[in-house]
Amino acid sequence: MKGALLVAGTTSDAGKSVVVAGICRMLARRGVRVAPFKAQNMSNNSVVTLDGGEIGRAQALQARACGLEPSVRFNPVLLKPGSDRRAQLIVRGAAVGTVGAEDYFLRRQELRAVVATELATLRAEFDVVICEGAGSPAEINLRATDLANMGLARAMQLPVLLVGDIDRGGLLAHLFGTVAILEPEDQRLISGFIVNKFRGDVELLRPGLDRLVELTGRPTLGVLPYTDDLWIDAEDSLGTVADAPVGRPGPPVGTEWLTVAAVRLPRISNSTDIEALACEPGVAVRWVSEPSRLAGVDLVVVPGSKATVSDLEWLRRTGIADVLRARAAAGAPILGICGGYQMLGTHILDRVESNAGAVDGLGLLDLSVEFAAAKVLRTSSGDSAGIPVRGYEIHHGRVVRRGDPAWFTLDGQPEGSVRGAVWGTHLHGLLESDRFRRSWLRAVASAAGRAGFVAAEDVSVAAVRDGQLDLLADLVEDHLDIGQLERLLADGAPADLPILATDVVHRSVSSRD
Template identity: 85%
Template sequence: MKGALLVAGTTSDAGKSVVVAGICRMLARRGVRVAPFKAQNMSNNSVVTLDGGEIGRAQALQARACGLEPSVRFNPVLLKPGSDRRSQLVVRGRAVGTVGAADYIRHRRELRAVVAAELAALRAEFDVVICEGAGSPAEINLRATDLANMGLARAARLPVLLVGDIDRGGVLAHLFGTLAILEPEDQRLISGFVINKFRGARELLRPGLDRLTELTGRPTVGVLPYAEDLWIDAEDSLGTLADAPVGRPSPPVGTEWLTVAAVRLPRISNSTDVEALACEPGVAVRWVSDPSRLAGADLVVVPGSKATVSDLRWLRRTGIADALRARAAAGGPILGICGGYQMLGTRIIDHVESDVGEVEGLGLFDLTIEFAESKVLRRSAGCAEGITVHGYEIHHGRVVHRGDPAWLTVEGEPEGSARGAVWGTHLHGLLESDQLRRSWLRTVAVAAGRTGFVVAEDISVDAVRSAQLDLLADLVEDHLDIAELERLLSTGAPTDLPTLATDAVPAGGPATRQDMGVI
């Protein structure tokens, strides 16, 4: 088997990432040398790679599905939104500036060359490359600058599978409409449809699938069932809805639950840090966005942020800042991670991210943070309480004063802060260190007065993640037309695919079935 294809989606969060991960894992289990590729990603959930850059977390998971270490090659362009209009531009793992829509247009030629070179190199090295689109190819207002959807497919002559999420409703219309709105040359590469998160009787869906094939000339290559156990390593903040649970809490080992309130910051980054807590039996993690939700929680987590000063203002405006101060004064456990850690300090000096100069923090730590132009990007190993820990750092803020004891030692240097039942660290992924997580949760439970909470001794976050990848591969094996997938990889998009005549719609009037017919 030799080839490449693109998995696109009718919407953001349609299931592109998990379908790519599932295909990659399925092929890798069959001995195929396979690699993932996402030309351009927009996400604040990122990881540090072995080659010293950062990529979207979903591409790191997909690399793992392939049996590979994460590399900047798998996600050469990353946009990290810091506001509604500006994003940090990361190229080949390194931040090169901040861009808006107009700036990005100016970069497109250079970025297109970067994307083309990386994809060509991967295709030369691996048997198969499974590419993931970004957002939706139906965003025709962005077609001229598109690097990740039909722009990539056209440039590399990739067959495209279009994924729709049936949970959102109207999936058949989404699939048909996405195809219909594309220009003919783009349409000719859409080779089949995949429906994601299906629940119910397949025979009830069959008439709709048959009609979709009649209208478009394309098969539905697979109908993947809804699997509630798939939740770890979310692609972006779309899954971090306020008042929503994280994962699927399993019953406690002891007699009491431990409840965790994770603050859903407006510009949250690396929201996946709390997923390790949600893997533990008896630990119920929930995203919160108002102070009333903090009151009954045993632990509050303030996660990372791509706009630390702006999110700090939001904490004050919502009343969460006052609730955190009151909680700390009463001895209630709090954990701050990266940007959340910085907010818990005394001062933040920022002439880089927000350019507002000096601002007052929440004062839960004697800590001064100063932002630098260069970003700290490193995978780190260290220890806490004699326990080996691992994690990674992605931040502009540096500790220039720490008056409290360090919580950890990383690469031989003090890291983080600890004061009473308040802890802070710059390390993402720290809680995936199983032994530390267990030890720390025991301390949290004592501080919260949960004497009936018992930490499980056999939970491995790494094993949970591997099991989810295998579940994805099983779903692909069982519910995707593997023969059709192999044919698309080997021969590309069929040459006889019809296009839909969108230019035949009468001006000022609705399209009839004839107007939108297959030509």
């Protein structure tokens, strides 16, 4: 088997990432040398790769599905939004500046060359490359700068499978309309559809899919059923809905639950840090965005942020900061991770991310942080009272003074802070260290007065993640037409795909160089 294809979506969060992960895992289980690729991602959920760069979290999961270590090759362009108009631009894993729409337009040729080179080397090294689009190809206002959807597909002549989320409603119109709005050369590459998150009897959908073939000339390769069991490694902030539970926790091992409220910051980053807690039986995790939702919970987590100073002000404006202070005074557990850790400190000096200068933190930890232009990007391992820990760091803020005891050591150096029942660290992925997580949860339960909570001894976050990847692969095996998928990989888009004529005159915008 040899080839490549692109999985695009009718909308953001339509299921592109999980479909790519499922296809990759299915092929890897068959012995195919397969790699993932997302030319350009926009997400504040990222990981540090072994080659010292930064990529989107979804591409790290897809690499795991392929049996590969994360690499900057799999996501050469990453945008990390810090505001509604500006984003940090990461190219081949390294931050190269902050851009707005006009800046990005001016750099499009440079970035196209980066994307083309990386995809070409992957295709030469692997049997199959499964590419993921970004957002939706129907965003024709962005076609001139498109690196990840039809711009990539047309440049590399990739067949495209279009995924739609039927759980949202209006799917058939989304599929038809996405094809119809594209210019003819782009339409020629849309080779088929995948329906995601279907509930009920698929035969009730069959007449609509048959009519879709009549209207577009394109088949539906499969209908993937809705399942509650897929939740780990959310790609971006769309997966962090306020008041929504995280995961599907099993019943407690002991007699009491441990409740966790994770603060849904406006510019939240690496929200996936809390997912390890949701893997634990008897631990109920929920996203919150207003202070009343913090009442009575056992633990509050303040996660990372791409706009630390701005999100700190949001905590104050919403009243959540006052609740955090009251919790700390009462000895109720709080955890801050990365940007959340910085907010819990006494002083922040930021002339890099926000240009706000000196800012007072919440004062729950005796900590001073100063932002530097160079970003810390590293994977690290360490020790906490004889228990191994590991994770990765992505931050501009440096600890310049720590008045509280360190939480643990990292690469032989003190890391994090502890004051009473308030903990903080810059280390992402810390809670995926299973022994450490269990030990810490016992301390949280003790501080929260939950003597009846018992930490399970057999939970492995890595095993949960692999179980979800295998579930995705099973869904692909059982519900997609693998024969048609293999033909698209081998032969590319069919030559006889019809062009949908509409009353709208298709005008090429991709030629505006």
